[in-house]
Amino acid sequence: MLSHTHFLLLSGALFAIGVAGVFVNRRHVLVLLMALELILLAVNTNLIAASHYLQDLGGQVFALFVLTIAASEIAVGLAIVVVVFRSRATIDTEELRELRE
Amino acid sequence: MGFQALLFYALAAVLLTAAVATVTLRCMVRAALCLILAFFTAAMLWMLLHAEFLSILLVLVYIGAVLVLFLFVVMMVERETPAEQRAPFRLSAALVALLMIAELLAVLGSEDFGPAQEVPSTIGSNTQALGAVLYTEYALAFEAAAVALLIAIVGAIALTLRERGEQHRQKPSEQTQASKQERLRLTDGRTEPPC
Known part of the structure; x- marks a missing residue:
């Protein structure tokens, strides 16, 4: 039978993939956002698994709020990507270094 | 297993x-x-x-x-992706x-x-149970999440909105200011050739 550990391991692995994705794809803002989405998905899976195995609905409510905030985060993030692409014609982070110099 | x-x-x-x-x-x-x-x-x-x-x-x-x-x-x-790369997308x-x-x-x-496997509970389905706590115990957090979504919508629109010069759309401020002299010309149809 499935235990809590199965889901904890799965969401841990998913979280690790997301974090690795952030480091691997530092040049591509869009893939960076996708890796962030994966991290949040791992967190949500963790919350829901805890909610199921501890028989507490609070976990699912919290996952709902995480989804809400993730949706708004991605909306604003994509808007920023679109604006940057419009004004610079690139979203490569290596070429966006006006503030560094 | x-x-x-x-x-x-x-x-x-x-x-x-x-x-x-x-x-x-x-x-x-x-x-x-x-x-x-x-x-x-x-x-x-x-x-x-x-x-x-x-x-x-x-x-x-x-x-x-x-x-x-x-x-x-x-x-x-x-x-722009070259045409030969499009077929794998479909795949x-x-x-x-x-x-x-x-x-x-x-x-x-x-x-x-399915229905046979449903766990008998006092609150009913998962959706009902979630709604029962969401609108009572977590009502404040729910409202705060709604405000956060609204702010995100406004922010995303404000960021991406841009004014274009030549756009065909209604301008109510100009429409209500129009007067008869600007828009209407009366002719009797004979003295002037129709344009």
């Missing part, structure tokens, strides 16, 4: 593979497709955890709106769709779910 465990391992394998593909694939359209597959698989896993409402929410709202928006932006931002899209259908059939069509 029971059917649920088998399903869990299959879904976990698909989920992790899709996640790895999302962060490693060079082509961003394919990465976005893999992200959609990962989210869908996670939704099916949530179904295994009896979080039916959130699972459906993830498919309908998150995949249906947010990730498709993601795909739009990826296609807009990415440079990978078909593969993702087939996997999603297979997962749906495996999870929703299995005997482990």
Whole structure:
């Protein structure tokens, strides 16, 4: 039978993939956002698994709020990507270094 | 190994593979497709955890709106792909769709779910139970989340809105200021040739 550990391991692995994705794809803002989405998905899976195995609905409510905030985060993030692409014609982070110099 | 465990391992394998593909694939359209597959698989896993409402929410709202928006932006931002690269897109899209259908059939069509297996509880279904606590115990947090969404909408629109010069649209301020002398010219039809 499935235990809590199965889901904890799965969401841990998913979280690790997301974090690795952030480091691997530092040049591509869009893939960076996708890796962030994966991290949040791992967190949500963790919350829901805890909610199921501890028989507490609070976990699912919290996952709902995480989804809400993730949706708004991605909306604003994509808007920023679109604006940057419009004004610079690139979203490569290596070429966006006006503030560094 | 029971059917649920088998399903869990299959879904976990698909989920992790899709996640790895999302962060490693060079082509961003394919990465976005893999992200959609990962989210869908996670939704099916949530179904295994009896979080039916959130699972459906993830498919309908998150995949249906947010990730498709993601795909739009990826296609807009990415440079023009040569024609010979388009056929594999269709192939990978078909593969993702087939996997999603297979997962749906495996999870929703299995005997482990359905009315016979429903856990008898005092509050009713998962959606009812969630609603019962969401609008009472967590009402303040719910309202705060609604405000956060509103701010995000306003912010996203304000960021991407731009004024274009030559746009054909109604300008009510000019329309209400128009006078008869500007718009109307009376002729008797004979002294002047029709234009």
